[in-house]
Amino acid sequence: MTQYDFDLFVIGAGSGGVRAANMAAGHGVRVAIAEQRYLGGTCVNVGCVPKKLFVYASQFQDQFDAAAGFGWTVGKSTFNWTSLVANKNQEIERLHAVYGNRLQKSGVSILTGRAQLLDDHTVAVDGKEYSAERILIATGGWPFVPDIPGKQHIVTSNDMFFLDQLPKQIIIVGGGYIAVEFASILHGLGVNTTICHRGHKLLSGFDEEICDFLTQEMIKKGIHILFDTDIEAIESAGDCLAVRLIDGSKLITDLVMYATGRIPNSTGFGLEALGVELDSEGAIKVNSDYQTNVPSIYALGDVTNRVNLTPVAIAEGMAWVNKLYDNVAKPVDYDNIPTAVFSQPTIGSVGLTEAQAREKYPDIDIYKTIFTPMKNALSGSDEKTLMKIIVVRSTNRVIGMHMVGSDAPEIIQGMAVAIQAGATKAVFDSTIGIHPTAAEEFITMREVVT
Numbered sequence: 293m294t295q296y297d298f299d300l301f302v303i304g305a306g307s308g309g310v311r312a313a314n315m316a317a318g319h320g321v322r323v324a325i326a327e328q329r330y331l332g333g334t335c336v337n338v339g340c341v342p343k344k345l346f347v348y349a350s351q352f353q354d355q356f357d358a359a360a361g362f363g364w365t366v367g368k369s370t371f372n373w374t375s376l377v378a379n380k381n382q383e384i385e386r387l388h389a390v391y392g393n394r395l396q397k398s399g400v401s402i403l404t405g406r407a408q409l410l411d412d413h414t415v416a417v418d419g420k421e422y423s424a425e426r427i428l429i430a431t432g433g434w435p436f437v438p439d440i441p442g443k444q445h446i447v448t449s450n451d452m453f454f455l456d457q458l459p460k461q462i463i464i465v466g467g468g469y470i471a472v473e474f475a476s477i478l479h480g481l482g483v484n485t486t487i488c489h490r491g492h493k494l495l496s497g498f499d500e501e502i503c504d505f506l507t508q509e510m511i512k513k514g515i516h517i518l519f520d521t522d523i524e525a526i527e528s529a530g531d532c533l534a535v536r537l538i539d540g541s542k543l544i545t546d547l548v549m550y551a552t553g554r555i556p557n558s559t560g561f562g563l564e565a566l567g568v569e570l571d572s573e574g575a576i577k578v579n580s581d582y583q584t585n586v587p588s589i590y591a592l593g594d595v596t597n598r599v600n601l602t603p604v605a606i607a608e609g610m611a612w613v614n615k616l617y618d619n620v621a622k623p624v625d626y627d628n629i630p631t632a633v634f635s636q637p638t639i640g641s642v643g644l645t646e647a648q649a650r651e652k653y654p655d656i657d658i659y660k661t662i663f664t665p666m667k668n669a670l671s672g673s674d675e676k677t678l679m680k681i682i683v684v685r686s687t688n689r690v691i692g693m694h695m696v697g698s699d700a701p702e703i704i705q706g707m708a709v710a711i712q713a714g715a716t717k718a719v720f721d722s723t724i725g726i727h728p729t730a731a732e733e734f735i736t737m738r739e740v741v742t
C-alpha cells in the first residue's frame with residue numbers, strides 16, 4: 293500500500309479524463325475522478341454529440357425539398373424546437389448513465405464537485421481532501437467572449453444547446469468550425485442567419501480552396517456572410533438586439549452568438565499557487581509524457597490546447613496510461629489527424645493543405661474534381677461536391693485529401709487510414725471503386741490539374 297488515498301486523481305470527466313481513468317483502473321491503479329458539471333465533458337454535453345444531433349435535425353428541410361424530384365409528395369412540415377431540445381437532453385442523460393456505469397465498473401471512484409489543488413499530492417472536492425501519488429488535469433476549455441459593450445447579451449455554443457426558443461434571426465460572430473457549423477444548423481432550421489467574421493476567409497487552417505468552395509455553397513443556400521468586420525457594441529432594442537459594427541453600420545437581430553475561440557480551463561483551481569507553468573494563452577505546458585513542471589502533475593486534452601478534438605484527448609489519455617502504468621511507449625501521432633466540419637455541405641480533411649504541401653515540398657501534384665452528386669440529378673438542388681488529392685510527385689505519396697460534399701467526414705475517415713499507411717497515388721489508382729458513389733471519385737482522378 294502507498295501512503296496516498298489514490299494512486300491517480302483525475303480532475304475532469306471529459307473525453308480525455310474518462311478514458312485515462314478507465315484505462316488506468318484496468319491496470320489495477322486506484323483511481324478517483326472529480327467532475328464539477330457533467331460526466332462526458334464538453335463532447336457529450338455541449339460539443340460533438342448534441343451538435344451532431346442538431347445537424348441531423350437541420351438536414352430534414354433539404355430532404356423534404358428533394359423528395360418531390362423522386363416522386364414523393366410530402367405534407368406540410370413543421371418543426372418543434374422544444375421537442376428537439378428535450379429529446380437531445382434525454383439522449384445526453386442516457387450517455388451520463390453509460391459513462392457513470394462504465395467508470396463504476398472499472399472501479400473508479402467518482403467525486404462530484406469542483407476539484408481544488410491544495411498541494412502537489414492533495415486535492416479537495418466538496419470540502420473533503422484526498423491525497424494521490426499522481427494528479428491528471430483534464431479540465432478542457434471554455435468559450436472565450438471578448439469584453440465589448442453589451443457583452444451581457446451574448447450567448448455562446450454552451451447556451452445554444454439549451455435555448456428556450458429558436459430565434460427568427462441570429463448573428464454568429466467568428467469564422468471557425470463552431471461558427472460555421474452553427475450557421476448551417478440554424479439556417480437549416482429556418483433561422484435567418486448572418487456570420488460576422490473579422491477575417492476575410494472562413495475556417496483558417498483548412499485548405500483554402502475547400503473553404504472558398506464551402507463559403508460559396510453556404511451563400512448559395514442563403515446564409516449571409518460579412519467578412520472583415522467585427523461588432524463594436526450590442527444594445528437591447530425592444531424585443532431585439534441592435535448590433536453596431538466597426539464601420540458604424542447597424543444590424544437588428546434576435547440573438548448574437550459568439551464563437552470566437554475557446555480558452556483552456558486552467559485557472560482558479562490551484563495551478564497558479566503550485567507554480568504549474570502555463571503558456572501565454574493559458575494552456576498547461578507539458579513535456580512529451582504529458583508531465584508538467586511539477587513532477588506529480590500531468591495534463592492532457594484541450595487544457596493543453598494542442599489539437600482540440602475528442603479523439604485526440606482520448607488518444608492522449610490512452611498513450612499516457614500505456615506509458616506510465618504498462619511501460620509501453622505508444623506516443624500519439626499528431627500528423628495526419630483527420631478532421632471534419634459538419635456544415636452543409638460537410639467538409640472532411642486529412643493531411644496537408646495545398647499551401648502547407650507547397651511550402652514543404654518542391655514537387656506537388658494536385659488532383660481535383662468538382663461534380664454534381666448523383667442525388668442532385670433529381671433533387672433540384674444545385675449543391676456541388678469538391679474533392680482534392682495532394683501528391684508528392686517524386687515519391688508518389690498522397691499527403692493530403694480534402695472534400696466538401698455529402699458524407700465527406702465518413703469518406704475521409706477511410707482515406708485517413710490509407711494516408712496513415714503511407715499509400716501512394718498508384719495504390720489509389722489500383723483500387724477498385726464502389727459504384728455508384730461519390731467516394732469512388734477519389735480513386736478515379738487521373739489528371740494533374742496544377
Ligand SMILES: Cc1cc2nc3c(=O)[nH]c(=O)nc-3n(C[C@H](O)[C@H](O)[C@H](O)COP(=O)(O)OP(=O)(O)OC[C@H]3O[C@@H](n4cnc5c(N)ncnc54)[C@H](O)[C@@H]3O)c2cc1C
Nearest residue numbers: 304306307308328333334339407431432593594600601602
Ligand atoms: C460546440 C463544440 C463542438 C465540438 N465538436 C467536435 C467534433 O465534432 N468533433 C471533435 O472531435 N471535437 C469536437 N469538439 C471538441 C471536443 O469537445 C473537445 O476537444 C473535447 O471535449 C476535449 O476533451 P477534454 O477531456 O480535454 O475536456 P472536456 O471534454 O472539456 O472535459 C473537461 C471536464 O472537466 C471538468 N472540469 C473543469 N474544471 C474542473 C474542476 N476544477 N473540477 C472538476 N471538474 C472540472 C469540466 O466540467 C468538464 O466536464 C467540439 C467542441 C465544441 C465546444
